Amino acid sequence: MPDYNGGCDHVHTHASAEPIDNHVCHCNVCKNVTGQQTTHVAFFKYGDLEIDHPEKLARQPFNAENPGGPLExxxxxxxxxxxxxxxKEKRIRVAVPNVMGYSGPFPEASYHAFYDDSKGYSKPDDGRPVYDSLRPDFTWPASA
Structure with a gap:
C-alpha cells in the first residue's frame, strides 16, 4: 500500500492511494508558480489526499490570469x-513532490503534459509520451 507524505512542520498531507494522474507539466502556470522549466505534478482523487490542519491553509488562486478558476x-x-x-469543485487535490515537502519514494511521472513546441525548447525524448494537454484517456473524477 502506498504511503505518500508531504507538507511542512505545521501542516501535513498524506495519501495512501496512488495518484490518478502523474505527469511532467510544461504549462505556463506551473512555470510561473514554481519557477521551474517543467514540474512533476500528481493528481489525487479529492478524498485521497488528506490534510491534518486545513484551518492553517492560506488560499490564493493558482492561475493569476484566471483567479476565478477551480484550483487554489x-x-x-x-x-x-x-x-x-x-x-474548489472537490474533484482532485494536487501534489508537486519536489516543492511540497514530499520525502521518500514517489512514483515517476508517466508522461509529459501541456508541451507546446512554440515555447522554444526541444520536445522531451525520454521515452514517455508527450501531449499538448492531459493524457487523452484522463477523465476528471466526480466532485466529492
Missing part, C-alpha cells in the same frame, strides 16, 4: 510553504 494554491499560514493545490 494552498500554503501554510505560519511558514508560507506550498502544501497542495485544492480544487
Amino acid at each position: 494554491l494552498c500554503t501554510c499560514s505560519e511558514c508560507g510553504a506550498a502544501i497542495m493545490l485544492d480544487d
Whole structure:
C-alpha cells in the first residue's frame, strides 16, 4: 500500500492511494508558480489526499490570469510553504513532490503534459509520451 507524505512542520498531507494522474507539466502556470522549466505534478482523487490542519491553509488562486478558476494554491499560514493545490469543485487535490515537502519514494511521472513546441525548447525524448494537454484517456473524477 502506498504511503505518500508531504507538507511542512505545521501542516501535513498524506495519501495512501496512488495518484490518478502523474505527469511532467510544461504549462505556463506551473512555470510561473514554481519557477521551474517543467514540474512533476500528481493528481489525487479529492478524498485521497488528506490534510491534518486545513484551518492553517492560506488560499490564493493558482492561475493569476484566471483567479476565478477551480484550483487554489494552498500554503501554510505560519511558514508560507506550498502544501497542495485544492480544487474548489472537490474533484482532485494536487501534489508537486519536489516543492511540497514530499520525502521518500514517489512514483515517476508517466508522461509529459501541456508541451507546446512554440515555447522554444526541444520536445522531451525520454521515452514517455508527450501531449499538448492531459493524457487523452484522463477523465476528471466526480466532485466529492
